[in-house]
Amino acid sequence: MPERTKLLKVIILGESGVGKTSILERYVRHSFSQQYKATIGADFLSMDVIIDDKPVPLQIWDTAGQERYQSLGAAFYRGADGVLLVYDVTDARSFEGLDAWRQEFIVSANPRDPDTFPFVVLGNKIDLISRPRAVSQKKAQQWCLQKGGLTHFETSAADNINIDLAFETVARSAVKRGEEEEEFILPETVEINRKPAEEQCNC
Amino acid sequence: MDAAIDIGDVDVVIVGTGISESILAAAIARTGRQVLHLEKGSTYGDSWTTIDLEELIRTSEIPNGLATENDTWESINSERIKLANRSLQSRIEVVANFGSVDDAIKASVDITPRPLFCNGTMVNLLVKSGGGDYVDFKALNASFLDFGDTPGGIQRVPQSRSEVFQSRLISAPEKRLLMRFVKICTDEDTTTDEQREKQMSSSNFDEYMEAMLLNEKLRTLISNALIFVEDPKSISVQHGRDLLQLYFSSLARYGTGNALLLTNYGGSELSQAFCRISAVNGSIYVLRRAVEEILLEDGAVSGILTTAGDRLNTRHVFASSMFDPGRLGEEDVVWRFVGVLQRAILDGHSRTLVIVPKGVGSRTSTVRVWQVDSSLGVCGDGYFVLYAECVDGSGTEEDIRSALARVLGESYSEKISRGIIFKQRMWTRKEHGSRPSNLEWIHDVPVEIDFTGAIEQAEALFRSNFPDEGWFPEPVNVVPEVSESSEPGDANASYDQRHDASPTEEEPVDDKEVLARSGSPQTT
Numbered sequence: 001m002p003e004r005t006k007l008l009k010v011i012i013l014g015e016s017g018v019g020k021t022s023i024l025e026r027y028v029r030h031s032f033s034q035q036y037k038a039t040i041g042a043d044f045l046s047m048d049v050i051i052d053d054k055p056v057p058l059q060i061w062d063t064a065g066q067e068r069y070q071s072l073g074a075a076f077y078r079g080a081d082g083v084l085l086v087y088d089v090t091d092a093r094s095f096e097g098l099d100a101w102r103q104e105f106i107v108s109a110n111p112r113d114p115d116t117f118p119f120v121v122l123g124n125k126i127d128l129i130s131r132p133r134a135v136s137q138k139k140a141q142q143w144c145l146q147k148g149g150l151t152h153f154e155t156s157a158a159d160n161i162n163i164d165l166a167f168e169t170v171a172r173s174a175v176k177r178g179e180e181e182e183e184f185i186l187p188e189t190v191e192i193n194r195k196p197a198e199e200q201c202n203c
Numbered sequence: 204m205d206a207a208i209d210i211g212d213v214d215v216v217i218v219g220t221g222i223s224e225s226i227l228a229a230a231i232a233r234t235g236r237q238v239l240h241l242e243k244g245s246t247y248g249d250s251w252t253t254i255d256l257e258e259l260i261r262t263s264e265i266p267n268g269l270a271t272e273n274d275t276w277e278s279i280n281s282e283r284i285k286l287a288n289r290s291l292q293s294r295i296e297v298v299a300n301f302g303s304v305d306d307a308i309k310a311s312v313d314i315t316p317r318p319l320f321c322n323g324t325m326v327n328l329l330v331k332s333g334g335g336d337y338v339d340f341k342a343l344n345a346s347f348l349d350f351g352d353t354p355g356g357i358q359r360v361p362q363s364r365s366e367v368f369q370s371r372l373i374s375a376p377e378k379r380l381l382m383r384f385v386k387i388c389t390d391e392d393t394t395t396d397e398q399r400e401k402q403m404s405s406s407n408f409d410e411y412m413e414a415m416l417l418n419e420k421l422r423t424l425i426s427n428a429l430i431f432v433e434d435p436k437s438i439s440v441q442h443g444r445d446l447l448q449l450y451f452s453s454l455a456r457y458g459t460g461n462a463l464l465l466t467n468y469g470g471s472e473l474s475q476a477f478c479r480i481s482a483v484n485g486s487i488y489v490l491r492r493a494v495e496e497i498l499l500e501d502g503a504v505s506g507i508l509t510t511a512g513d514r515l516n517t518r519h520v521f522a523s524s525m526f527d528p529g530r531l532g533e534e535d536v537v538w539r540f541v542g543v544l545q546r547a548i549l550d551g552h553s554r555t556l557v558i559v560p561k562g563v564g565s566r567t568s569t570v571r572v573w574q575v576d577s578s579l580g581v582c583g584d585g586y587f588v589l590y591a592e593c594v595d596g597s598g599t600e601e602d603i604r605s606a607l608a609r610v611l612g613e614s615y616s617e618k619i620s621r622g623i624i625f626k627q628r629m630w631t632r633k634e635h636g637s638r639p640s641n642l643e644w645i646h647d648v649p650v651e652i653d654f655t656g657a658i659e660q661a662e663a664l665f666r667s668n669f670p671d672e673g674w675f676p677e678p679v680n681v682v683p684e685v686s687e688s689s690e691p692g693d694a695n696a697s698y699d700q701r702h703d704a705s706p707t708e709e710e711p712v713d714d715k716e717v718l719a720r721s722g723s724p725q726t727t
Contacts, residue, residue, distance in 0.1 A: 043336075043479075043483045044336075064479060064482040064483045065482055065485075065487070065488070066478075066479075066482045066488045068487070068488075069206060069208070069487070069488060069489040069490070069492070070490070071242075071488040071489055071490040073246070073247045073471075073475045073478065073479075073490075074246070074468070074471075074475070075247075075337060075338070075468070075471075075472050075475035075476065075479070076475075076479070078468060078472075078580075188341055188342070188578065189339045189340065189341060189467065190321070190339070190340045190341060190342055190457050190459055190464060191339070192321075192326050192329060192330060192335045192340060192457075192464075193330055193335045193336070194457065
């Protein structure tokens with residue numbers, strides 16, 4: 001089998017309405033919509049991110065709205081190489097929810113050595129000046145430190161602040177982790193979307 | 204946790220996340236209708252769920268909530284149908300325990316485990332619907348058939364042409380007969396008039412095999428291990444040929460060396476794959492939420508009331524028949540075993556199927572026994588999850604025990620680190636009392652290989668309720684514009700065009716020469 005670069009799966013977690021889909025849209029499509037609508041139609045997006053001059057294929061998974069009633073299911077978390085934990089800086093409740101999302105990921109995905117797993121924490125909506133800030137940068141940084149030194153950024157999908165950096169950081173940590181540890185990949189997986197064998201090789 | 208469902212009216216409410224329910228949810232969501240999908244349990248899958256073995260054992264110790272006559276008569280009036288208060292534990296009755304809590308080993312097990320064909324209904328639906336992006340499979344490594352005391356007990360079922368030639372199970376003349384029969388069954392073009400006549404004059408598949416000069420050993424092999432039919436007299440010649448074609452086209456499809464697949468991480472992933480399609484198309488998902496009442500108006504369903512007090516209007520309700528208050532007790536049962544071993548069965552393969560047919564010993568049902576290991580992500584390295592199921596509804600606990608004895612030896616109970624034999628209750632009957640036309644019950648489906656019954660049920664319900672809509676039509680391939688930008692890494696950005704089904708790469712095919720190579724063309 002030809003050697004290929006491992007596809008990195010990154011998932012975006014956080015309460016409804018913190019801007020998960022907007023962050024994804026900004027990063028992948030460089031666009032932003034002011035209108036909020038609960039996520040419909042977002043599945044996963046694929047693109048290459050350049051790390052140390054090498055393209056790394058990234059697959060970024062949106063929650064498809066199943067986070068709204070805490071009903072994501074274990075399958076969503078499986079095989080994730082990195083997680084973006086997103087809260088809204090104007091909504092304290094969304095920040096308080098991060099701990100539960102992180103826990104749920106660790107329980108469901110069962111990553112080896114969860115303490116070093118690449119979580120990147122994003123405080124989104126820093127462009128919103130009409131609403132008072134509910135989560136200070138200091139408070140968020142303290143929490144990240146408590147959880148073993150998670151990387152933290154404040155972001156704006158609307159003004160394109162720190163979005164590329166956030167994805168590059170999570171991808172870089174995931175690549176590094178993959179190099180350091182023996183990767184946990186289930187062997188001999190049959191890819192059913194592959195074209196049937198007969199049609200490939202009509203011998 | 205009990206956040207109110209504040210989404211207003213919906214078109215469809217689906218109750219339960221079993222396979223049929225989840226497929227139906229995905230199909231309806233694809234039509235653009237607003238679906239609310241509720242699941243009483245904390246995981247996806249209902250009776251198809253995958254749970255921790257210890258949790259399964261604990262769960263089954265809780266009173267089972269089977270309905271009684273008293274529950275029923277006060278459950279239905281002109282304003283509401285009060286649903287039966289049943290849950291996963293209503294489905295399970297443990298009759299024997301192996302090991303104790305002290306022997307607990309972390310393993311995820313399926314309540315209703317099920318292998319599927321590489322070219323079967325489930326794989327084809329996953330490919331068609333896009334659900335294949337969310338779930339992975341492994342092929343079985345080896346299949347075995349128990350021939351009883353003669354000619355030598357449990358024998359490996361040869362899959363490829365070279366395996367047939369090497370097999371000591373069958374003699375040279377038998378090999379030729381078998382190969383010829385397979386070729387005739389899987390390739391219409393090579394059938395001679397004489398053979399066609401035999402096909403016409405045989406009233407069932409067993410007679411046909413006999414007319415084609417196959418002896419009892421070969422007939423046993425074909426029925427039990429290739430077409431998975433307990434009694435070949437019970438099926439037509441055409442049905443038998445179709446099943447044989449399914450087997451060999453499955454063997455050839457991915458070059459896996461075996462016709463059957465197992466689901467990575469357990470069967471609950473299949474429900475979740477369809478629920479994800481549904482969610483991506485706008486459905487609302489709420490786990491840990493049960494429906495208390497279906498509300499009626501002028502004899503039709505007008506809404507639902509949940510146990511958390513949510514009240515919503517809806518045009519349709521599709522609910523697992525487990526909640527049908529008109530059903531008393533159990534209707535059918537399937538006897539099962541699930542447990543953990545610390546040593547692989549038979550020759551040490553990691554994923555192994557053993558068929559112990561009805562005819563061997565005094566069994567009343569054929570028993571299928573199979574083993575999976577850590578390669579499926581369900582247990583730690585060095586451990587094995589073993590399943591056994593009675594294929595026939597008339598099976599018994601004794602059938603399961605004698606099959607375990609065949610596979611593990613008479614002292615089987617010592618080899619099982621932790622496990623249970625249980626009776627799985629099923630609500631499979633299609634007939635029921637009158638119901639509003641916009642309420643449909645979704646029934647349990649009988650034991651089979653693959654998910655044909657579950658898929659057919661979902662499709663039939665979909666077509667009868669939404670006759671103007673297509674069943675997972677090819678989506679219009681809208682690729683959102685990618686803004687022009689010179690930033691690095693941007694050029695490949697796109698929504699994944701997964702419905703565009705073009706192969707991404709050429710994979711080398713296992714060079715095993717499979718029997719089917721000479722056989723049927725791909726039917727998809």
